[in-house]
Amino acid sequence: MLFHTLPFLLFMAVALPGFYALRRTPLWAPWLLAASYFFYGWWNPWYLLLVVYSTGLDFLLVLLMDHCPARGEAAPDRRDRTLRWSLAAFGSAAAALAVGAVVGPAALRPTLLAFTTLVGLMALGEALADRRMWLLISLFNNLFLLLFFKYARFVATNLNALLGSLGSPLTMPDPASLTPPGWEYLLPVGISFFTFQSMSYTIDFYLGRVERERSLLRFATFVCFFPQLMAGPIERARNMLPQFRQAQPFRLQNLTDGLSLFLVGLFKKLALANYLSLYVERVYSDPASFGSPDLLLATFAFAWQIFFDFSGYTDMARGVARMMGFHLTLNFRNPYTATGLGDFWQRWHISLSSWFRDYVYIPLGGSRSGKAATYRNLFITFLVSGIWHGANWTFAVWGVMHAVGVIATRELERSPFYHHRVPRLLKQAGVFAYVCLAWVFFRAADVPQALLILRGMFAGPWMAPGAPGLMLALVGGVWAYQFAYESRWRPMLAAAPVRVGLAACMALYLALCSSGGGAFIYFQF
Amino acid sequence: MSETHAPAPHPDPSEQPFGVNEMRMAGRHWLAVAALLVAFVGLAPILWDRWERFEPGPDYRVPYALSADYRHTQRRLAAVPPGSIPVVGDSVVWGEYVRADGALSHFLSRKTGRPGRFANCGIDGVFPLAIEGLVTHYGGALRSRRVMLQCNMLWMSSPRSDLSAEKEETFNHAALVPQRFGAVPCYRADAAARLGAAVARSIDFFGWVSHLNSRYFEQASLPQWTLSEPSSGSHPNAWRLPGPALSLDEPASDPQRGPSSPRHKPWTAGGGSPQSFEWVGLDASLQWAAFRRTVATLRERGCDVMVVVGPFNEHMVAPEQRPRFRAMRDGIAGRLRRSGVAHVVPETLPSALYADASHPLTEGYAELARRLWRDTAFQAWATR
Numbered sequence: 023m024l025f026h027t028l029p030f031l032l033f034m035a036v037a038l039p040g041f042y043a044l045r046r047t048p049l050w051a052p053w054l055l056a057a058s059y060f061f062y063g064w065w066n067p068w069y070l071l072l073v074v075y076s077t078g079l080d081f082l083l084v085l086l087m088d089h090c091p092a093r094g095e096a097a098p099d100r101r102d103r104t105l106r107w108s109l110a111a112f113g114s115a116a117a118a119l120a121v122g123a124v125v126g127p128a129a130l131r132p133t134l135l136a137f138t139t140l141v142g143l144m145a146l147g148e149a150l151a152d153r154r155m156w157l158l159i160s161l162f163n164n165l166f167l168l169l170f171f172k173y174a175r176f177v178a179t180n181l182n183a184l185l186g187s188l189g190s191p192l193t194m195p196d197p198a199s200l201t202p203p204g205w206e207y208l209l210p211v212g213i214s215f216f217t218f219q220s221m222s223y224t225i226d227f228y229l230g231r232v233e234r235e236r237s238l239l240r241f242a243t244f245v246c247f248f249p250q251l252m253a254g255p256i257e258r259a260r261n262m263l264p265q266f267r268q269a270q271p272f273r274l275q276n277l278t279d280g281l282s283l284f285l286v287g288l289f290k291k292l293a294l295a296n297y298l299s300l301y302v303e304r305v306y307s308d309p310a311s312f313g314s315p316d317l318l319l320a321t322f323a324f325a326w327q328i329f330f331d332f333s334g335y336t337d338m339a340r341g342v343a344r345m346m347g348f349h350l351t352l353n354f355r356n357p358y359t360a361t362g363l364g365d366f367w368q369r370w371h372i373s374l375s376s377w378f379r380d381y382v383y384i385p386l387g388g389s390r391s392g393k394a395a396t397y398r399n400l401f402i403t404f405l406v407s408g409i410w411h412g413a414n415w416t417f418a419v420w421g422v423m424h425a426v427g428v429i430a431t432r433e434l435e436r437s438p439f440y441h442h443r444v445p446r447l448l449k450q451a452g453v454f455a456y457v458c459l460a461w462v463f464f465r466a467a468d469v470p471q472a473l474l475i476l477r478g479m480f481a482g483p484w485m486a487p488g489a490p491g492l493m494l495a496l497v498g499g500v501w502a503y504q505f506a507y508e509s510r511w512r513p514m515l516a517a518a519p520v521r522v523g524l525a526a527c528m529a530l531y532l533a534l535c536s537s538g539g540g541a542f543i544y545f546q547f
Numbered sequence: 548m549s550e551t552h553a554p555a556p557h558p559d560p561s562e563q564p565f566g567v568n569e570m571r572m573a574g575r576h577w578l579a580v581a582a583l584l585v586a587f588v589g590l591a592p593i594l595w596d597r598w599e600r601f602e603p604g605p606d607y608r609v610p611y612a613l614s615a616d617y618r619h620t621q622r623r624l625a626a627v628p629p630g631s632i633p634v635v636g637d638s639v640v641w642g643e644y645v646r647a648d649g650a651l652s653h654f655l656s657r658k659t660g661r662p663g664r665f666a667n668c669g670i671d672g673v674f675p676l677a678i679e680g681l682v683t684h685y686g687g688a689l690r691s692r693r694v695m696l697q698c699n700m701l702w703m704s705s706p707r708s709d710l711s712a713e714k715e716e717t718f719n720h721a722a723l724v725p726q727r728f729g730a731v732p733c734y735r736a737d738a739a740a741r742l743g744a745a746v747a748r749s750i751d752f753f754g755w756v757s758h759l760n761s762r763y764f765e766q767a768s769l770p771q772w773t774l775s776e777p778s779s780g781s782h783p784n785a786w787r788l789p790g791p792a793l794s795l796d797e798p799a800s801d802p803q804r805g806p807s808s809p810r811h812k813p814w815t816a817g818g819g820s821p822q823s824f825e826w827v828g829l830d831a832s833l834q835w836a837a838f839r840r841t842v843a844t845l846r847e848r849g850c851d852v853m854v855v856v857g858p859f860n861e862h863m864v865a866p867e868q869r870p871r872f873r874a875m876r877d878g879i880a881g882r883l884r885r886s887g888v889a890h891v892v893p894e895t896l897p898s899a900l901y902a903d904a905s906h907p908l909t910e911g912y913a914e915l916a917r918r919l920w921r922d923t924a925f926q927a928w929a930t931r
Contacts, residue, residue, distance in 0.1 A: 337566065340566065492773050534769070
């Protein structure tokens with residue numbers, strides 16, 4: 023169910039009044055959870071089981087973690103009933119699953135083996151009564167889900183190509199053959215988001231940053247809160263769980279704020295992203311037929327398309343949550359006005375970059391061990407962040423380009439000349455141009471196509487471009503607005519007539535000229 | 548990546564920055580926006596209709612390019628003069644192979660001696676299920692008047708044409724068919740498309756936007772129009788302002804029609820031969836059921852309906868199937884008779900006067916008009 027479609031409007035027409043009506047009763051949380059599961063199940067009801075499973079397991083793991091001593095505490099109390107019972111339960115379940123995997127139907131064998139490993143690890147964790155073990159199981163489980171559904175085919179294809187070139191008779195099976203009967207091998211929408219969100223809870227609990235959530239209902243609502251389930255923002259437990267402790271009172275301001283966010287997001291998606299996508303798709307689907315101007319403009323257009331598409335989704339998600347009184351994290355802050363690549367990442371997909379900062383970069387050592395180690399850590403973090411986006415070498419190259427860009431702009435900023443003398447606008451233009459170059463890899467079907475586009479951009483024939491003036495004017499208008507907002511003109515933009523005028527123009531443009539449907543780009547991640 | 552973050556364990560979520568560059572509006576601002584929107588949505592189509600005058604001539608037919616502009620069809624039906632008889636039907640009425648002055652309504656009007664007595668209200672590409680939608684949602688002007696309705700048996704000549712097959716099909720005018728899931732088995736649009744079609748029927752503003760797109764922007768939205776590429780490397784609209792595209796001229800008629808066009812030739816000229824049809828029984832036919840509902844709707848509105856069954860090209864039906872075809876045609880006539888619906892079943896035209904299974908050529912329409920006029924009941928009805 024997409025935010026910009028009529029079924030979502032109908033869904034909200036039921037979910038929102040229902041939420042308001044129930045907010046004074048204990049039923050508001052189950053209502054929110056049911057709405058969230060319905061929202062996800064609308065895409066594919068079978069894959070809802072995956073969300074439920076992931077939620078249930080992480081809730082259980084943190085519960086068990088809570089029964090084990092933290093670092094420096096006394097050894098576990100062996101009389102702890104939870105630990106005793108769960109050891110027995112996991113031990114027998116692991117044995118039963120192992121028997122099932124050996125004698126059961128061949129089609130179920132891979133699934134049963136995966137569960138045997140998982141439950142076996144849990145029994146081991148029980149025996150060791152070690153918090154670290156539970157954390158590792160959570161990481162193993164979430165990353166396994168992510169790796170299996172998102173990367174298994176990519177890994178199998180590349181490995182089989184490698185084995186084939188080495189003349190080996192071994193081949194990796196296609197992951198579709200490992201799914202349980204009746205399941206289609208699909209990339210579950212939002213898997214990268216809900217697994218990261220769930221994982222952050224177990225890590226934060228392990229590190230003592232959050233308390234254990236005692237209500238499975240609240241935790242499940244946190245993992246699959248429908249506004250941000252499909253494509254973020256990736257929320258942290260410490261921001262969201264307290265908000266789910268009690269229903270927010272109805273405030274008109276929340277409703278109007280939510281509508282404001284939703285309108286801006288809808289405009290970004292329907293009027294801008296979808297328009298830009300028509301041009302980008304035409305050029306990127308057959309780049310060899312286009313000259314330099316079209317390739318340059320299509321890359322420029324894609325940079326804005328992905329911004330409008332993703333930030334539009336986030337605005338709508340934040341708007342829908344706000345209507346119910348929930349505050350989601352800010353995810354974008356005019357990224358194309360950034361003056362450095364580091365600055366860019368504090369403005370672009372902020373919830374993801376802060377996730378990687380907290381759970382990858384800092385655990386790797388951050389900037390605590392000298393320049394070389396810092397840059398190594400940055401490199402690894404951006405590489406992982408690139409691969410997070412999808413199973414394709416293009417995303418790895420995109421991540422590496424950003425790592426190089428961040429390191430380069432850090433170094434440049436150390437130079438007094440660059441820091442003080444280079445005009446801000448020039449820095450912004452340089453960062454934008456570099457980000458656009460990286461987007462070529464992000465958008466291209468594969469690395470050879472990206473290289474073809476890059477060659478064409480700078481050494482291709484010069485033909486009159488087909489980029490429409492209206493499209494460029496719309497992008498130019500938004501960019502100018504963002505620059506103005508970040509300048510001394512900001513108070514002028516905050517004037518009520520300007521806001522009302524802009525909102526009316528956006529609504530009218532949407533009514534007259536929106537460019538049709540189309541899913542959000544980030545749903546595929 | 549900065550490491551300076553040290554968030555409080557439970558930060559106040561309401562302190563999150565608002566974002567979207569503070570495009571934040573209070574209730575009174577939203578009221579102002581809503582008032583502007585309502586005024587525009589309500590007034591723009593009305594004012595536009597005043598500016599874009601519509602005065603159809605006697606042989607007017609809805610241009611091919613505007614076939615899916617149902618609001619335009621609505622205006623066309625409303626513009627049929629009180630003494631004239633709208634002829635409603637598919638491309639057989641519209642005149643697939645002929646010019647506007649070679650269609651059935653033209654020749655029938657000639658018979659009465661009054662140009663425009665019969666008004667061509669056919670739409671290219673529609674079928675009974677779509678005609679039902681058209682009459683129900685856009686045919687409010689068809690009230691308390693004589694209406695000639697054409698029944699084309701082609702739509703019952705196979706489960707695919709009847710839209711009763713289970714296999715998914717894409718077809719024209721899907722927005723006009725019933726949008727309820729399962730109502731048309733081969734129609735597999737998702738909920739968003741079905742809801743969109745239902746909403747577009749009910750709110751005039753969306754019909755008006757669709758009209759603008761159909762008439763001025765080559766049946767595309769404005770953004771799509773700016774990207775049109777008629778031939779490789781040509782982008783005529785990329786830098787055109789949309790304003791000058793708005794003109795009072797209707798889209799030109801298709802040069803591929805009329806006696807001088809290469810398409811205007813007998814069906815046998817291209818090597819056509821009789822075929823087998825998988826006729827769908829009337830009891831099971833979705834198209835026939837829709838046709839009956841259309842007749843009922845028109846009669847409920849006080850219309851005096853005359854149904855013309857045909858002219859199907861019987862020569863194209865394999866000889867062994869002709870008894871089945873005739874039985875079915877007679878079955879239609881029988882059911883209409885039992886329902887008290889005035890109807891006429893003209894005899895099949897000579898083979899050389901058909902362009903395909905159901906469309907006559909220009910001379911075929913002239914002959915059909917002669918035959919209809921010879922039917923005393925029809926003549927009495929038309930001259931009443």
